[in-house]
Amino acid sequence: MSNKEKHWEKTKGLMIITLIIWFVFGYLIFMFGSDLNTSSFMGYPLAYYMCAQGSIIAFVVLIFWFANRQEKIDEEFGFTEKEDD
Amino acid sequence: MFKGNFIDNLPKIYGTYTGGFFIFIILMAIAEQAGMTAKTIGILFVAFTVCIYAIIGYLSRTVQVDAYYVAGRQVPTVFNGMATAADWMSGASFVAMAGGIYFGGYTYMAFLVGWTGGYVLVSSLLAPYLRKFGCYTVPDFIGTRYGGNFARFCAVVVLTLASFTYVTAQINATGTIASRALSIPFELGVWVGLVSILLCSMLGGMRAVTWTQVAQYIVLIVAYLIPVFWISNKAGFGFFPHFMLGEEVARLGALESQFGLVKNAAADIKAAGVPGGLKSIAVSHAGVPEGGMAAWKFISLALCMMVGTASLPHILMRYFTTPSVKAARKSVAWSLFFIALLYTSAPMLATLSKISLIDPNLPTGIIGKPIAEIMQIEWVNAWINVKQAFIADFNGDGILQLNEWFMRGDVVVLATPEVAGLPYVISGLVAAGGMAAAMSTADGLILAIANALSHDIYYKIIDPKADVRKRLLVARALLIVIGAAGAYIASMRITSILGAVAWAFDFAMSGLFFPLILGVWWKRATRQGAIAGMIAGLASGTAYLIYVYPKFMGNAPWLGIDHLRFGIIGASVCLVVMVVVSLMTEEPDKATQQMVDEVRVPSGKTILGKQH
Numbered sequence: 059m060s061n062k063e064k065h066w067e068k069t070k071g072l073m074i075i076t077l078i079i080w081f082v083f084g085y086l087i088f089m090f091g092s093d094l095n096t097s098s099f100m101g102y103p104l105a106y107y108m109c110a111q112g113s114i115i116a117f118v119v120l121i122f123w124f125a126n127r128q129e130k131i132d133e134e135f136g137f138t139e140k141e142d143d
Numbered sequence: 144m145f146k147g148n149f150i151d152n153l154p155k156i157y158g159t160y161t162g163g164f165f166i167f168i169i170l171m172a173i174a175e176q177a178g179m180t181a182k183t184i185g186i187l188f189v190a191f192t193v194c195i196y197a198i199i200g201y202l203s204r205t206v207q208v209d210a211y212y213v214a215g216r217q218v219p220t221v222f223n224g225m226a227t228a229a230d231w232m233s234g235a236s237f238v239a240m241a242g243g244i245y246f247g248g249y250t251y252m253a254f255l256v257g258w259t260g261g262y263v264l265v266s267s268l269l270a271p272y273l274r275k276f277g278c279y280t281v282p283d284f285i286g287t288r289y290g291g292n293f294a295r296f297c298a299v300v301v302l303t304l305a306s307f308t309y310v311t312a313q314i315n316a317t318g319t320i321a322s323r324a325l326s327i328p329f330e331l332g333v334w335v336g337l338v339s340i341l342l343c344s345m346l347g348g349m350r351a352v353t354w355t356q357v358a359q360y361i362v363l364i365v366a367y368l369i370p371v372f373w374i375s376n377k378a379g380f381g382f383f384p385h386f387m388l389g390e391e392v393a394r395l396g397a398l399e400s401q402f403g404l405v406k407n408a409a410a411d412i413k414a415a416g417v418p419g420g421l422k423s424i425a426v427s428h429a430g431v432p433e434g435g436m437a438a439w440k441f442i443s444l445a446l447c448m449m450v451g452t453a454s455l456p457h458i459l460m461r462y463f464t465t466p467s468v469k470a471a472r473k474s475v476a477w478s479l480f481f482i483a484l485l486y487t488s489a490p491m492l493a494t495l496s497k498i499s500l501i502d503p504n505l506p507t508g509i510i511g512k513p514i515a516e517i518m519q520i521e522w523v524n525a526w527i528n529v530k531q532a533f534i535a536d537f538n539g540d541g542i543l544q545l546n547e548w549f550m551r552g553d554v555v556v557l558a559t560p561e562v563a564g565l566p567y568v569i570s571g572l573v574a575a576g577g578m579a580a581a582m583s584t585a586d587g588l589i590l591a592i593a594n595a596l597s598h599d600i601y602y603k604i605i606d607p608k609a610d611v612r613k614r615l616l617v618a619r620a621l622l623i624v625i626g627a628a629g630a631y632i633a634s635m636r637i638t639s640i641l642g643a644v645a646w647a648f649d650f651a652m653s654g655l656f657f658p659l660i661l662g663v664w665w666k667r668a669t670r671q672g673a674i675a676g677m678i679a680g681l682a683s684g685t686a687y688l689i690y691v692y693p694k695f696m697g698n699a700p701w702l703g704i705d706h707l708r709f710g711i712i713g714a715s716v717c718l719v720v721m722v723v724v725s726l727m728t729e730e731p732d733k734a735t736q737q738m739v740d741e742v743r744v745p746s747g748k749t750i751l752g753k754q755h
Binding site for chain 2: 062065066069072073076077080083084085088089090091092094095098100101102103105106109110111113114115117118120121122124125128129132136137138139140
């Protein structure tokens with residue numbers, strides 16, 4: 059497998075992990091909204107909290123994490139951009 | 144030389160600007176104490192901020208193609224994040240979102256999840272690759288990746304339809320705010336709004352829009368957060384509302400069961416003469432509706448908004464302006480961070496507003512009190528006079544019940560400072576914030592349409608030999624034409640704000656989502672497949688919308704997929720058709736496959752040249 063192919067394999071892997079986490083916070087937990095709401099977080103019913111703040115914060119953290127991971131993958135295979143590009 | 148300096152000095156420039164804005168707010172507060180009227184303060188707030196944007200727009204004028212289309216590709220990560228956040232948060236987000244939560248509770252909050260989660264798709268599937276491609280517009284990518292003018296043309300059609308649905312709502316919002324703040328008729332307000340929007344974008348294209356959007360973000364976030372924190376502290380709900388309103392949410396639940404959530408019959412509402420668009424609280428604030436169908440409705444709405452986010456050209460094109468692929472990825476993260484500052488505050492504002500109004504133990508509470516007494520309150524009177532609020536004593540006991548108090552969703556943002564007894568200067572600030580939010584989105588949208596028409600239709604298809612001067616002249620002329628068309632439709636008042644906004648997402652996802660991501664992620668995707676997918680997706684989505692929308696054919700939605708969610712049908716059809724047709728046709732040639740390989744790595748030259 060060429061360097062480019064290996065890089066793309068890893069990139070795809072990261073994409074899939076990212077989308078799984080995205081699916082959990084965007085959809086999976088809201089399939090059980092009424093069950094979640096029986097517990098609470100910081101005084102808020104949990105399902106309410108997740109759509110008011112929890113999932114949104116999770117998405118922000120997820121994208122920062124993804125960007126850092128992808129940069130590491132690019133570095134590993136020598137595909138980092140030159141500064142003067 | 145000046146350019147380099149300008150970019151390096153950005154933090155200083157915008158720091159000074161923010162400081163200046165705070166000084167202006169303080170000056171207005173002093174003027175209010177000295178007896179300046181509320182009306183003058185409102186006019187000054189809107190006029191002052193709009194003048195600043197116009198000055199930035201003028202200073203950013205340009206005669207270069209890459210500056211006009213992609214801001215010279217030198218917008219730093221964090222600033223592009225702010226600009227995207229302003230581009231993204233529309234008049235609807237600013238003015239109507241808290242109101243939506245106020246009336247819709249948990250169910251409505253699917254919009255919050257949907258309008259943020261889409262950025263995960265943008266960052267992992269699209270933005271870095273489109274940046275590497277080096278395109279000026281979204282159809283530029285479709286046209287080059289799949290080849291041929293017809294594919295490009297189809298992408299322009301989808302882009303125009305989606306963005307235009309969205310832009311009328313934005314111009315409508317600028318018109319509403321301008322008319323209220325400047326005390327002029329709505330029809331005139333729309334045109335005043337349009338002129339302000341064009342002042343920001345005409346001379347400098349994307350470069351001017353970028354730097355005004357950063358300025359607009361600062362105004363809108365200050366205008367949103369100050370009232371939220373101030374109200375929460377003043378009424379003693381907690382120093383940091385985001386972490387401290389748990390008790391109030393629980394209290395709302397208790398009040399709901401005490402008063403009872405009554406859904407008024409349509410006939411009663413009509414008989415009482417409640418003005419159109421006004422609602423009473425009939426849905427639980429934090430309670431989750433039971434059943435699989437309710438969960439599916441929540442999830443399907445979030446899905447449409449997320450996939451739509453990742454297909455909306457005015458958002459995607461913001462990531463063409465970063466200096467590198469790496470910066471494009473980081474910039475998506477910053478965008479969502481800046482968006483989250485407002486989106487996580489909207490539910491808090493809705494909670495504060497609701498508890499202030501319905502808790503009889505609070506001095507601001509109106510529910511459960513005699514109607515004659517409530518009619519004496521100044522803000523109640525003012526909003527009833529402009530038909531934004533209404534009292535209907537259904538049971539005739541002279542006491543205001545929860546289901547007897549009607550108001551428009553926008554009032555939550557616009558009137559809560561007044562209800563909580565904040566000085567008028569805050570209401571002026573909120574008007575300036577709403578104006579900034581609606582203007583920045585309208586600018587991004589009009590530019591997206593005008594750029595697609597001028598670059599992809601005029602330059603790439605009609606006259607590929609046109610020189611730079613002529614191209615930019617056409618681009619600017621189109622900007623005016625599209626803006627005027629949007630303003631004309633808005634002035635006819637035929638769309639309600641939210642219906643139209645959700646539709647834009649559905650149109651975009653029906654026609655563009657799969658052609659865009661498969662263009663990067665599936666080498667086998669062919670021109671014929673993409674064209675068939677775009678046409679079939681858009682046609683089936685639109686047909687389904689006509690089939691279910693109550694004002695058109697009004698048939699019963701299939702599986703709960705109503706007119707807000709028609710993109711699910713369109714995008715699914717688009718995917719199936721695109722894959723089947725691609726597999727039936729010959730695979731793309733070597734050059735195209737190599738191009739896709741190149742797009743997938745950040746290093747090396749962009750596919751399209753710096754100037755093209």
